[in-house]
Amino acid sequence: MIAGSRGRRILVAGVVGLGMLLAPAASLGVDHGGTSFVSGASGAGDAYFPFAGNGGYDVRHYDLDVTYAPPGPAPAPLTGRLDGEATLRLRATQNLDRFNLDLRGMEVDRVMIDGRQAREVAPPPDGETVEGLAYWQVQDDAARQWELTIQPRPRIKAGRTVRLVVRYHGDTTRPEDIEGVLYGWVTTRDGAMVVSEPEGSMTWYPVSDHPTDKATYSFEITVPEGKVAVANGLPARRPTTRQGWTTWYWRAPDLQASYLTTASVGDYEFRRSETPAGLPIIDAVDDGLTPDNLATTNASLALQAEMIDFLDQFGRYPFNSAGAIVDDDSVGYALETQTRPVYSRAASEGTVVHELAHQWFGNAVSPTRWADIWLNEGWATYAEWIWSEEQGGDTAQAQFDAVLEIPADDPFWHTVVADPGPLGLFLDPIYDRGAATLFALRTKIGDDAFLTGVRRWVSRYDDGTARTADFEVLFESVSGQDLDEFFDVWLHTPEKPTTW
Template sequence: MGAASRTRRTLVTGAVGIAVLVAPAVAVGVPGGGPRFVAGASGAGDPYFPYSGNGGYDVQSYDLDLTYTPPAAAPAPLTGQLDGVATIRLEATQDLARFNLDLRGLDASRVTIDGKTAKEIAPPADGTEVDGRKFWQVQEDADREWELVIQPRPKIKAGRTVTVVVHYGGPTTRPTDIEGVLYGWVTTRDGAMVVNEPDGAMTWYPVSDHPTDKAAYRFEITVPEGKVAVANGLPAREPRTEDGWTTWWWDAPDQQASYLSTASVGDYDLRRTETASGLPIIDAVDDALTPGNLAVTNASLALQPEMIEFLEMFGPYPFNSFGSIVDDDTVGYALETQTRPVYSRVARESTVMHELAHQWFGNAVSPFRWADIWLNEGWATYATWIWAEDQGDGTAQEAFDEVMAIPADDPFWTTVVADPGPFGLFLGPIYDRGAATLFALRQKIGAAAFLEGAQQWVVRYSDGTASTADFQTLMEEVSGQDLEQFFDVWVRTGEKPTTW
């Protein structure tokens, strides 16, 4: 993410609900000693966001068929209409009596599993079971955010792969966290700017909304004729217009965390180019950018091929395409959505480098828990330091010295970057102290070992997630040094490092 002032929430509230249904992770006994079917966990186990993501299964792919009507030309409040069919292939990792998906602010109208349709059966007021007849239900609970609870018939045995189809929809607005930060499906004057970190994907499709459950994505997005819909990956086919509507298809086959998905819609100028090695670059630039912002954006985007080549010191670019979405909206930050980062109003050179670096650090390798986010933001910020040095605009040493010039009693140093808490994910120290940690690590173990460690980080954990402990272990392997004290003073304490 490209803005260091962001903070996050531990709780959001939904706009609409069907019923309250508590879904504890309990075992369901089977007569005769058969499998004990369980309710899949309603969270991925992340202490910062305990009800983001879900347990009991591994999503293989999302196929999202979306129809979106942007707001009519009128002043705020901006309200659109989103209708979707999500086809989700998942493999059960437990014997499941029921399981959850995350869904906020939209109504599910129909759910099928392997083609079998179920009726909605309202639970009693106390939320107890009714002879096992409930098949699916949306629940709202102040402690649990939003859950789509699905009770399959027959139950699903571990190892079985099923196809879950959810029909859903509702009005879209401009969802925020409890501190008022826009995220998720943000309705704009001409479409939608879609930025999900950490768990805003559930505002526009049913999902296991945590980085530990990556999946492949396909998108079919139908919008009014004249609008452009841009998602992750590459176009799967040419857009088709019929009866005043245009459908856009995008295919993102690489493993992708849900917070990195996007399906932005607007009055975009769609531009195509490629790198010298043939990597496609697709940019979508809002035609409403001011002349000044457009000039800055054009200059920055022109550097993307050179930036990619520069960052390949850490290994080959990890995905099938790159590009940018620049939307003239007031969201106020950029996000490293996979293959196609999203920018608010202007794409500046340092921000483009930051979001591009995330494709290796944050996207190919994502945080195991949100406490590990410094490994995203520290690496992306460090990349801007070394890029600026390469371009003759200061040195990484000068950037490091600027951080170290912050007085020891400044609140900057009180943030524990490897455990900042849910409200500290996007504070300045996560970015700047994170980058300074990497610079100091390079000094300690040497440039060759540091580069080898960075490359091996991407090779070893690509398509998955990794933690601060994993990073320390790897750097100890490549350097042959005990780095416990180094990581203690740099990322596990709320004080300014003095010796390491």
């Protein structure tokens, strides 16, 4: 990712305060056979976002069928309308009495589990249960706690896979993340720019919104005729138009983290090409770009096939397609949405190689916890450095030296790269000190061990997640060196490195 700048409290069984790392299993139920059932945790256990993701199940697939009406022309309010039906195939990992999904700002109309309709009830007193199939919604903006709680009947035994359908609707605006930066379903005058890092997917569909619960996706996105809807993966079929509305169909068969999903809508023109190896590249470029931004974008996107070939030094490109979505929104934002990064205003060369590198680092291998985000951004920034050198620009050494020229008393060095805090995810040190860490590591262990390590990293953790500790263990193994001091200096100490 590259960014240009950086209600009422209801307590329900299984939902706790913001300071808790993991919401405990709060209610116990027993079926007639004596089996115990629990409430799935209301978070995935992430210290930075305690209520993002959920426990007790693994989502295997999302089928998202949404209809979107963008705002009217100015001076109409910058508000759209979203009507959706999300069909989830999920597998219980515990005996579940109830479980949660993340959903923010949407009204739920209907819930069905394996074809049986749930009924809506008011939240019961803390610790109590309501018999019968039920669902209710809990929202608490103060604690960033947005949960749709579902109580299935019959209860779901561990190992069982169920089909959950949630029908919902709501007005769309321009939601903000914890830092006040736009994310999620960002409403634009001509459509929507959908960019959800770190936990903004819940603003447009019910989801287990954490990288540790990856799933496959399919999309049906219906928009006013003349608008274009772009999502992850490849088109599943040709768009269809009926009574002034066009439906676009996309399918993403590769596992992906929820924050990497997109369903951007706008006045896009499609461009199709492929790499020499036959990988499809699909670009959607907004027809409202200024001439200068369009020229920059055209020049950068023309290099994508060459960039992918260059980045193959880290391992084979991990997905079924590549490309870009370039929107004319003025946010000044870029995000590595899987297979099809989103760029606002323009796609510069450095940003394009950065977001393409994320397809390996962040997308194929995602962070186990958001504290590990340097494993995304440090690698993508390092890819910018070596691409620049490859193209005859600044060398990686020169860019490393520029980082080391930052004075020791500069706040830049005060961030702990491996644990920056929830408000430090997108600070400069995560990118630049992260990249410098990789440059220094390569210098220390040599090219052969470094490249062996990075390929093994991608291969071992592809389709999953990994932590900083996993990274440290792997590179010690491939190098045969004790790197404890090195990693302590570069990743865990809020001071400028001097010796390593």
